[in-house]
Amino acid sequence: MHPRTVTPTAAARTRRRVRPGGVLRHGLAVVVALAFLAPLLWSVRVSLATPGDVYQFPPKIFGAWDFSHYPRAWAARPWLRYFGNTVFIAGCVVALTITTSLMAGFAFALMKFRGRGILFGLCMAVMMVPQTVLLVPNFVIAQTLGLYDTYLIQILPWAASVFGIFLMRQFFVTLPGELFEAAELDGAGVWRMLFSVAAPLARPPMILVALNSFMGSWNSFVWPYLMTRREEIRPIEVGLQTFYGAEGTDWNGLTAAITFTTLPVIVIFLFLQRYFVHGVYGVEGGVRG
Amino acid sequence: MTSTAASRRHRRRPLNSAWGYVLVAPAMLVFAVFSIGPTVFAFGISLFDWNYLNAAKSTFVGLENYLRLADLDRDPSFLQTMGVSLYFVGAMVIGGTVMSLALAMLMRRATKLMLAARASVFLAHVTPIVATSLVWIWIYNPRFGLANGVLHLFGMDSLDWLGSRSTAMISIIVYTLWHEVGFTMIIFVGGLATISGELSEAARVDGATGLKEFWYITLPQLTGYVIFVVVIGSIASLHAFTQFFMLTGGGPDHATATLGYQLYQQAFVFRKTGYGAALAVVLFTICAVLSLSQLRLSRRLNRTD
Numbered sequence: 001m002h003p004r005t006v007t008p009t010a011a012a013r014t015r016r017r018v019r020p021g022g023v024l025r026h027g028l029a030v031v032v033a034l035a036f037l038a039p040l041l042w043s044v045r046v047s048l049a050t051p052g053d054v055y056q057f058p059p060k061i062f063g064a065w066d067f068s069h070y071p072r073a074w075a076a077r078p079w080l081r082y083f084g085n086t087v088f089i090a091g092c093v094v095a096l097t098i099t100t101s102l103m104a105g106f107a108f109a110l111m112k113f114r115g116r117g118i119l120f121g122l123c124m125a126v127m128m129v130p131q132t133v134l135l136v137p138n139f140v141i142a143q144t145l146g147l148y149d150t151y152l153i154q155i156l157p158w159a160a161s162v163f164g165i166f167l168m169r170q171f172f173v174t175l176p177g178e179l180f181e182a183a184e185l186d187g188a189g190v191w192r193m194l195f196s197v198a199a200p201l202a203r204p205p206m207i208l209v210a211l212n213s214f215m216g217s218w219n220s221f222v223w224p225y226l227m228t229r230r231e232e233i234r235p236i237e238v239g240l241q242t243f244y245g246a247e248g249t250d251w252n253g254l255t256a257a258i259t260f261t262t263l264p265v266i267v268i269f270l271f272l273q274r275y276f277v278h279g280v281y282g283v284e285g286g287v288r289g
Numbered sequence: 290m291t292s293t294a295a296s297r298r299h300r301r302r303p304l305n306s307a308w309g310y311v312l313v314a315p316a317m318l319v320f321a322v323f324s325i326g327p328t329v330f331a332f333g334i335s336l337f338d339w340n341y342l343n344a345a346k347s348t349f350v351g352l353e354n355y356l357r358l359a360d361l362d363r364d365p366s367f368l369q370t371m372g373v374s375l376y377f378v379g380a381m382v383i384g385g386t387v388m389s390l391a392l393a394m395l396m397r398r399a400t401k402l403m404l405a406a407r408a409s410v411f412l413a414h415v416t417p418i419v420a421t422s423l424v425w426i427w428i429y430n431p432r433f434g435l436a437n438g439v440l441h442l443f444g445m446d447s448l449d450w451l452g453s454r455s456t457a458m459i460s461i462i463v464y465t466l467w468h469e470v471g472f473t474m475i476i477f478v479g480g481l482a483t484i485s486g487e488l489s490e491a492a493r494v495d496g497a498t499g500l501k502e503f504w505y506i507t508l509p510q511l512t513g514y515v516i517f518v519v520v521i522g523s524i525a526s527l528h529a530f531t532q533f534f535m536l537t538g539g540g541p542d543h544a545t546a547t548l549g550y551q552l553y554q555q556a557f558v559f560r561k562t563g564y565g566a567a568l569a570v571v572l573f574t575i576c577a578v579l580s581l582s583q584l585r586l587s588r589r590l591n592r593t594d
Contacts, residue, residue, distance in 0.1 A: 026402050029395055033409035043424040058438040104316040113309035126324045128580040132528035132549045133569045136556045137327035157323040160316035190308040219417040221531050237419040251427055262420045269415045277407040
C-alpha cells in the first residue's frame with residue numbers, strides 16, 4: 001500500500017473505484033454486444049469471401065478475400081433507381097410527418113378548442129390498429145381511389161404519425177406559458193407562435209420523429225410490396241427481396257447487396273445513436289401515462 | 290386586475306381561436322382516410338364474399354366468413370393458426386421481456402463502454418427485416434450455415450433449422466428476439482433511470498443482495514414499463530409478417546403460419562378477401578383488448594403511486 005495524501009480527487013477516485021463486479025459486467029456487456037453484431041459482421045465477411053470458401057463446411061472465417069461480388073451484385077438490378085425511390089419516399093414522409101406532428105402537437109398541447117379531448121383520444125386509438133389489419137381494406141381503397149401502384153400510396157398513409165404527435169405534444173406542454181403570452185403581446189398570431197416561437201425550440205423531439213419515420217420508411221416492405229407492381233417506383237427493400245427471388249443461390253452477391261442496401265441506415269443510426277442509447281424512447285414515449 | 294382580465298377575455302385570444310381545428314386537420318384527415326375508415330371498412334368487407342377483381346360483384350354473406358373460423362377441417366384451421374400464434378407470441382413476450390430486462394440491468398450504468406454496447410444491441414433493431422432475414426437464412430442454411438457451424442464446435446449434429454417442423458418456429462423466434470430486444474431494452478433503460486436509488490441503497494444496508502434486491506425493490510418500480518413492453522410485444526408479434534414471409538413462408542406444413550401471416554396468405558395469395566378481412570377483424574379485436582387493458586392497468590398503477 002502506498003501512503004497517500006487524501007486530496008479531493010483521490011477521495012472521489014476511491015469512492016468510485018471499480019468494483020470487481022464492474023469488470024465482470026463490462027466484460028459480459030462486450031460479449032453480448034459482439035454476439036448481437038455477429039450476424040451483421042458475418043454477412044459482410046461472406047460478401048468478401050471467395051465462392052469456394054462460402055460453400056464449405058464448417059464455415060471459414062479466415063479465408064481469402066474477393067471483392068468482385070459488389071460490382072456483380074450492383075449490376076444485376078436497378079439499385080440506383082431503388083435508392084432514388086426510397087430516398088424520395090422517405091424524404092416526403094419525413095417532411096410531411098414533421099409538419100403534421102408539429103401542427104397537431106402544438107394544437108393539442110397549447111390551444112383550447114371544443115372537442116380537443118375527443119380528437120386526441122381518437123389519435124391515440126389509431127395506435128391500437130396494427131398495420132396488418134389495414135392491408136386488406138387499404139388495398140381495396142387504394143384501387144378505388146386510383147392510388148394503386150403510385151408513389152402517393154407509398155407516402156400519404158405515413159404522412160402523419162401518432163408517435164410524432166404524442167412526442168411533440170409532450171414537449172410543448174413543458175414550455176413555459178409566458179413564452180406565448182409575450183408573443184401574443186407582440187401581436188403574434190397562431191402561425192407565428194408555432195413557426196417562430198415553438199418550432200425552433202422543438203429540435204430534439206423533431207429529430208426523434210424524423211429518425212423514427214425515416215427508419216420506418218426505409219425499412220418498409222409489406223406495404224410497397226402489395227401496393228405497387230412497377231419496378232420503377234418500388235423501394236429498396238422490395239428490390240432486395242426481388243433480387244433474392246432471382247439470385248437466391250448466389251450468397252456472395254446477396255450478402256454484398258444486403259451490405260450496400262443496409263449501410264445507409266446503419267451510418268445514419270451511428271450518427272444519431274446518442275438520441276437512443278440514453279433511453280429517451282421510454283421516457284418520452286410516456287409509458288407512465 | 291379583473292378589468293384587464295375581462296377585457297382580454299373579450300378579445301379573441303389566438304390560442305383559443307378556431308385555428309386549432311385547422312392545425313389538427315391534416316393529421317386527422319390522414320388517420321381518417323388510412324386508419325379509422327379502413328378499420329370500419331374491414332368489418333364491412335368481412336361480411337361479403339368479396340370479389341377482388343370487381344367489388345360490385347361481391348355478394349353479402351353475413352357472418353359466413355366468421356363461421357368458417359370454427360371450421361376445423363380447413364388447412365390450416367383457425368384454431369391451428371391461433372395455436373401457432375400463441376406459441377410465437379408467448380415465446381416473444383416471455384423471452385423478449387426477460388432478455389431485455391436482463392440486458393437493461395447489465396447495461397444500466399452509462400459508462401462509455403456500456404453506451405457502445407447498448408448501441409450495438411439497438412443496431413440490430415434498426416436494420417431492415419428483409420435484409421437481416423436474408424442474413425439469417427444463410428446462417429440457418431442446413432449445409433453451409435453458421436448455426437450448424439456452432440453446433441459442430443460442440444460436437445453436435447447439423448439441423449435443418451428452417452426446414453423441419455420442430456425447429457422452424459424456434460429459428461424465427463431467435464431471429465425476432467435478435468431484432469426486437471434492443472428496442473425494449475432501451476425502454477427498460479429509460480425506466481431504470483427514473484427509479485430512485487434510495488430504496489435500493491436502503492435494501493442493501495438491510496443486507497439484501499443482487500437478485501433479492503432486484504425482485505423486491507427494482508422490479509416493482511418498473512411494473513408500468515413491464516406492462517407496456519408486454520403489451521406492445523404481444524401486439525407486434527401477433528401481426529408480425531415480414532420475417533415469416535422471408536424465412537419460412539408459413540411452412541413447413543403451416544408450422545409457422547401465424548395470424549399475421551395467414552391474413553396475408555388468405556387475402557393476397559388465395560384472394561379470399563372476405564375471409565382475410567374476418568381474420569383482420571379478429572386481429573384488431575385482440576389488439577384493441579390488449580391496448581385497452583394496458584391503459585386500464587397503467588391508470589390504476591398511477592393512481593396508487
